[in-house]
Amino acid sequence: MNSCLLVLILVLVPAQTRFPFLDRLGPGPGPGSSDPAQARAVAALLRRLLGSRSGDFVVSVNRSLAGGTSPGTGPAGPRTDVCELRSLRDGRVAAAGTSGVAAAAGVHNYLKYFCRCHVSWTGNQLTLPDPLPRIRGVLRISTAHRFRYYQNVCSSSYSSVWWDWTRWQQEIDWMALNGINLPLAFTGQEVVWQEVYRSLGLNQSEIEEFFSGPAFLAWNRMGNMNRFGGPLPQSWHVNQLALQMKILSRMRAFGMIPVLPAFSGNVPPGILRLFPGANVTRLGPWSHFNCSFSCSYVLDPRDPLFFRIGSLFLSQLVKTFGTDHVYNTDTFNEMTPPYSDPAYLSAVSRSVFASMTAVDPDAVWLMQGWLFFSNSSFWKPAQIRSLLRGVPIGRLIVLDLFAETEPLYSSTQSFYGQPFVWCMLHNFGGNSGLFGTVEAVNAGPFQALRFPNSTLVGVGMAPEGIEQNPVVYELMSELAWRREPVDLAKWASLYAARRYGTGGGGSAAGNLTAAAWRLLFAGVYNCTVPHYKNHNHSPLVRRPNLHMNTELWYDPAPLYEAWRLMVAAAPDLVQQETFRYDLVDVTRQALQVLMSSFYRDVVDAFRSKRMPELLTAGGVLVYDLLPELNRLLNTNRHFLLGAWLGRARSLALDEKEAALYDMNGRNQLTLWGPGGEILDYANKQWGGLVEDYYAQRWSLFLQTLVECLDAGRPFRQDAFDRAAFRVEKGFVYNGRTYPSQPQGDVLEIAQRIFLKYFPQALKRL
Numbered sequence: 001m002n003s004c005l006l007v008l009i010l011v012l013v014p015a016q017t018r019f020p021f022l023d024r025l026g027p028g029p030g031p032g033s034s035d036p037a038q039a040r041a042v043a044a045l046l047r048r049l050l051g052s053r054s055g056d057f058v059v060s061v062n063r064s065l066a067g068g069t070s071p072g073t074g075p076a077g078p079r080t081d082v083c084e085l086r087s088l089r090d091g092r093v094a095a096a097g098t099s100g101v102a103a104a105a106g107v108h109n110y111l112k113y114f115c116r117c118h119v120s121w122t123g124n125q126l127t128l129p130d131p132l133p134r135i136r137g138v139l140r141i142s143t144a145h146r147f148r149y150y151q152n153v154c155s156s157s158y159s160s161v162w163w164d165w166t167r168w169q170q171e172i173d174w175m176a177l178n179g180i181n182l183p184l185a186f187t188g189q190e191v192v193w194q195e196v197y198r199s200l201g202l203n204q205s206e207i208e209e210f211f212s213g214p215a216f217l218a219w220n221r222m223g224n225m226n227r228f229g230g231p232l233p234q235s236w237h238v239n240q241l242a243l244q245m246k247i248l249s250r251m252r253a254f255g256m257i258p259v260l261p262a263f264s265g266n267v268p269p270g271i272l273r274l275f276p277g278a279n280v281t282r283l284g285p286w287s288h289f290n291c292s293f294s295c296s297y298v299l300d301p302r303d304p305l306f307f308r309i310g311s312l313f314l315s316q317l318v319k320t321f322g323t324d325h326v327y328n329t330d331t332f333n334e335m336t337p338p339y340s341d342p343a344y345l346s347a348v349s350r351s352v353f354a355s356m357t358a359v360d361p362d363a364v365w366l367m368q369g370w371l372f373f374s375n376s377s378f379w380k381p382a383q384i385r386s387l388l389r390g391v392p393i394g395r396l397i398v399l400d401l402f403a404e405t406e407p408l409y410s411s412t413q414s415f416y417g418q419p420f421v422w423c424m425l426h427n428f429g430g431n432s433g434l435f436g437t438v439e440a441v442n443a444g445p446f447q448a449l450r451f452p453n454s455t456l457v458g459v460g461m462a463p464e465g466i467e468q469n470p471v472v473y474e475l476m477s478e479l480a481w482r483r484e485p486v487d488l489a490k491w492a493s494l495y496a497a498r499r500y501g502t503g504g505g506g507s508a509a510g511n512l513t514a515a516a517w518r519l520l521f522a523g524v525y526n527c528t529v530p531h532y533k534n535h536n537h538s539p540l541v542r543r544p545n546l547h548m549n550t551e552l553w554y555d556p557a558p559l560y561e562a563w564r565l566m567v568a569a570a571p572d573l574v575q576q577e578t579f580r581y582d583l584v585d586v587t588r589q590a591l592q593v594l595m596s597s598f599y600r601d602v603v604d605a606f607r608s609k610r611m612p613e614l615l616t617a618g619g620v621l622v623y624d625l626l627p628e629l630n631r632l633l634n635t636n637r638h639f640l641l642g643a644w645l646g647r648a649r650s651l652a653l654d655e656k657e658a659a660l661y662d663m664n665g666r667n668q669l670t671l672w673g674p675g676g677e678i679l680d681y682a683n684k685q686w687g688g689l690v691e692d693y694y695a696q697r698w699s700l701f702l703q704t705l706v707e708c709l710d711a712g713r714p715f716r717q718d719a720f721d722r723a724a725f726r727v728e729k730g731f732v733y734n735g736r737t738y739p740s741q742p743q744g745d746v747l748e749i750a751q752r753i754f755l756k757y758f759p760q761a762l763k764r765l
């Protein structure tokens with residue numbers, strides 16, 4: 001056989017063929033997710049998105065549509081999604097998909113590439129041509145990936161914690177349009193846990209002292225911490241249960257496979273009162289917490305009680321929510337197992353899986369591969385292999401969670417034969433800040449597919465927080481439906497045209513913004529620093545000291561030029577919500593870089609005891625740059641502290657609950673723990689937060705430096721940290737309400753900031 005042909009076959013026959021069990025997953029023909037029901041769900045989505053113009057689309061779903069299998073595998077091959085679109089004689093567009101998700105993704109593709117429209121977390125641009133552009137022949141959109149996964153166990157706390165159904169509905173629509181078919185569905189699980197604990201015999205105070213507050217539930221679920229920010233009010237449970245019912249029914253209506261939680265072994269200490277002989281280990285403290293809110297109790301998966309609690313939980317869960325057979329749980333997330341013996345590790349995964357199959361014989365375990373990354377000194381090949389191989393091949397799906405930067409499949413022989421999903425993590429803590437690894441994202445999924453003996457079964461997105469950098473998520477979603485990488489510069493230009501509705505006509509504003517996006521893609525979105533974690537460490541959002549990290553992964557010159565281009569295009573495009581968001585975001589990024597430069601001046605002036613320079617640089621920071629940034633952010637609803645806190649309070653039934661949610665919301669953004677245990681991990685550049693938190697802290701720092709210099713005293717970091725902690729804590733409990741509606745004129749403010757700071761920026765390059 002000729003070698004070219006061999007290569008072709010390797011590319012065309014995806015690994016999925018090896019996991020027939022996974023092909024059986026998916027919505028059954030039941031009434032909620034029959035083919036016609038899925039088509040109706042997409043039609044309703046289009047009504048929400050397009051209003052009266054939705055009548056221009058005719059949607060149908062047929063799961064056995066010819067070609068609904070991977071290319072080259074024949075009719076018995078794995079199920080993958082396809083959508084075919086054609087123009088009807090009357091000008092309407094017909095979209096026929098193998099699932100609701102496929103149909104929605106197909107229409108989205110048509111909206112993007114034929115109508116130049118745009119849908120994102122930070123605004124839509126939906127000026128539809130009338131009549132719709134004609135498709136010549138058939139437009140066929142298909143994916144090589146059985147699964148398109150979405151969410152991270154942390155995003156339920158960092159992003160969706162305060163969401164109501166309206167916001168969830170919008171997100172599920174976004175998922176469908178972006179082709180997601182394997183989303184986490186973690187809402188409301190505490191309702192089920194509460195019932196399980198009660199039936200085991202725990203009393204109410206033992207239960208309440210275990211759950212953390214809403215903003216910290218992700219880490220309570222993973223066994224990292226407990227109690228802090230709680231107790232959860234009963235109204236919370238009622239609300240979350242109703243929400244989860246709606247979430248699941250909508251996800252299923254689109255033909256998605258929602259992933260439900262399963263038991264990991266994390267138990268409330270009260271279990272020891274009920275079962276004194278249980279084989280429970282108390283873990284050490286997690287992160288910088290001490291044992292008052294951490295040091296969880298973990299039940300040995302080999303103890304028969306593990307099976308009992310695990311299967312009790314799962315049967316109660318399935319009874320309450322139904323099931324699509326995929327369950328996520330993570331034993332040992334950021335925690336070191338008690339033994340490294342391979343036999344122990346396979347026994348652990350065997351027991352966890354057995355507790356699932358006892359309830360659901362068709363169970364598939366979805367596991368985050370994060371543990372292997374977070375402690376690679378423990379997880380050597382023998383340990384990884386035994387944990388993974390404790391479960392039958394094809395019944396465990398591993399999420400290669402941070403594959404754009406630290407892919408694990410390549411060093412584990414493709415997870416020793418277990419199927420895996422290549423995931424882009426992209427964001428830690430939901431921080432603000434432009435960031436992307438566009439080259440790795442563009443190449444990674446294709447490399448994973450071509451890897452020798454690859455067990456790739458999908459691609460995914462696992463950001464800790466969302467509602468930032470929408471461009472990166474649009475790119476990643478689209479790549480799942482492409483045969484090869486895109487030309488990134490060209491893609492960036494088209495993205496700008498869709499996002500701002502500048503069309504292909506080469507208008508001045510269109511040219512300026514396309515050029516701006518090409519510069520952003522070549523620079524700030526093109527991080528190629530090995531092992532780089534996108535965690536905003538700008539001095540702006542960190543507790544000040546004299547040795548702060550001001551390194552960048554990109555050259556600021558192209559960023560400043562993109563800033564100039566955006567400001568130049570602003571008068572023409574400021575009516576577009578999408579543009580206003582980006583004008584704020586790019587200006588914010590430029591100010592963040594400038595802030596570092598003024599910070600370096602401050603440190604230099606202090607070290608060389610030059611008071612006038614210290615006062616000048618410090619004065620610019622505290623009296624102008626930070627207040628201007630705050631005013632800029634306040635102009636946009638996507639950058640408002642008041643919006644976050646307002647949503648939190650709106651879930652409360654009374655003032656006591658409101659105060660608890662308010663504290664949760666503020667603490668997560670700032671102290672992250674009672675004593676600043678994970679200080680500023682989830683930092684955000686939001687109007688209100690910049691003014692009352694970051695700027696207050698900087699003001700204290702500069703004031704302290706001035707006093708020290710004046711009195712000839714050295715700067716004492718420990719004393720400053722204590723004083724800063726009072727400021728930080730003061731913010732969490734300041735009781736102030738912040739605007740939840742935009743204020744001020746973005747054009748005027750952005751132009752003023754530009755005139756003042758752009759020359760400074762160039763001078764400081």
Ligand SMILES: *[C@@H]1O[C@H](CO)[C@@H](O)[C@H](O)[C@H]1NC(C)=O
Pocket residue numbers: 062063064065066
């Ligand atoms: C669905 O597609 C299959 C295969 O192309 C076809 O045989 C069947 O008639 C279609 N079903 C409907 C309801 O159109």
Ligand SMILES: *[C@@H]1O[C@H](CO)[C@@H](O)[C@H](O)[C@H]1NC(C)=O
Pocket residue numbers: 203204205206273
């Ligand atoms: C729950 O049980 C604990 C431990 O026995 C006990 O200290 C506590 O008073 C009980 N609480 C209630 C509300 O019964």
Ligand SMILES: *[C@@H]1O[C@H](CO)[C@@H](O)[C@H](O)[C@H]1NC(C)=O
Pocket residue numbers: 277278279300
């Ligand atoms: C708990 O598990 C460990 C590890 O296998 C074992 O050594 C110990 O005897 C067990 N303890 C109980 C009480 O079963």
Ligand SMILES: *[C@@H]1O[C@H](CO)[C@@H](O)[C@H](O)[C@H]1NC(C)=O
Pocket residue numbers: 334335336374375377378
């Ligand atoms: C990683 O595992 C080793 C044991 O192999 C342990 O000593 C160490 O504390 C762990 N590190 C972390 C960060 O958990």
Ligand SMILES: *[C@@H]1O[C@H](CO)[C@@H](O)[C@H](O)[C@H]1NC(C)=O
Pocket residue numbers: 413452453
């Ligand atoms: C792929 O699998 C085959 C059959 O199991 C094996 O012979 C071959 O060595 C594997 N290739 C790699 C690169 O692991």
Ligand SMILES: *[C@@H]1O[C@H](CO)[C@@H](O)[C@H](O)[C@H]1NC(C)=O
Pocket residue numbers: 506507508511
């Ligand atoms: C936009 O760029 C195109 C291509 O370079 C050029 O032909 C056109 O004249 C430009 N439009 C404006 C208004 O500058």
Ligand SMILES: *[C@@H]1O[C@H](CO)[C@@H](O)[C@H](O)[C@H]1NC(C)=O
Pocket residue numbers: 438439488489521522523526528
């Ligand atoms: C990203 O940077 C690399 C060099 O570090 C370069 O080769 C590549 O072309 C850049 N990508 C884009 C989209 O500009």
Ligand SMILES: *[C@@H]1O[C@H](CO)[C@@H](O)[C@H](O)[C@H]1NC(C)=O
Pocket residue numbers: 290291292674675676
């Ligand atoms: C644990 O941390 C809390 C919160 O910071 C603190 O109040 C408490 O004193 C600490 N406990 C111990 C034993 O250090």
